[in-house]
Amino acid sequence: MAVPSCTSITLLLPLLSLLTAHIHCQSEEEKIKLEVTHVPSVCTQKSRRGDLVNAHYDGYLAKDLSKFYCSRSEKDGHPKWFVLGVGQVIKGLDIAMMEMCPGEKRKVIIPPSLAYGEKGYDKIPPNATLIFEIELLGISKGPRSVEAFQQIDLNNDKFLSKDEISNYLTEEFKKDGKQRDPSMHGRILTDIFQKNDHDNDGLISSREYNVYRHDEL
DSSP: OOOOOHHHHHHHOOOOOOOOOOTTSSTTGGGOEEEEEEOOSOOSOOOOTTOEEEEEEEEEETTTOOEEEETTTSGGGOOEEEETTTTSSOHHHHHHTTTOOTTOEEEEEEOGGGTTTTTOBTTBOTTOOEEEEEEEEEEEOOTTSHHHHHHHOTTOSSEEEHHHHHHHHHHHHHHHOOOOOTHHHHHHHHHHHHHHOTTOSSEEEHHHHOOOOOOOO
């Protein structure tokens, strides 16, 4: 059930498509039953594909309403950070959380085909319909956005060098003020290039930056 932390997501660096996914744009997505249970009085931003979102959610098995997951009780109760719409959570949640306002709450029923299907997962049996109660707490520009790539690409040559990413890491580490092992900077930099520099030329192109990886809920 692990979701990558905000820090680890931010440092993996793939590029985001700017296409917005809508809740009812495909027949498969229409299988989701969604109820908005609370809308804040002010909404200046809505979530879209590629945003880095922060949310709490509780998960239940529809057949008996038994709870299989609660973000408020897992891992010290911290809300979960993930990039929306790129497969870091089950597809049903990616769909259900599009166009939400910070502070909005939703209840969603997700069929097995958009959850864990015939195999199930951990406490979730095969072919299980799931119910989630979701509260969106915050939205920020995703690390896979065009803006993020341009921010790191200091010389605007459409490639990210080790120096550019090293500089980016240095600036990001300064922001939170946490003390870190001096070797962590180098380990993260090495890891980024191992996972994203597919042609091993010492540069990460915009195409290489646009690689998504699937992690479960």
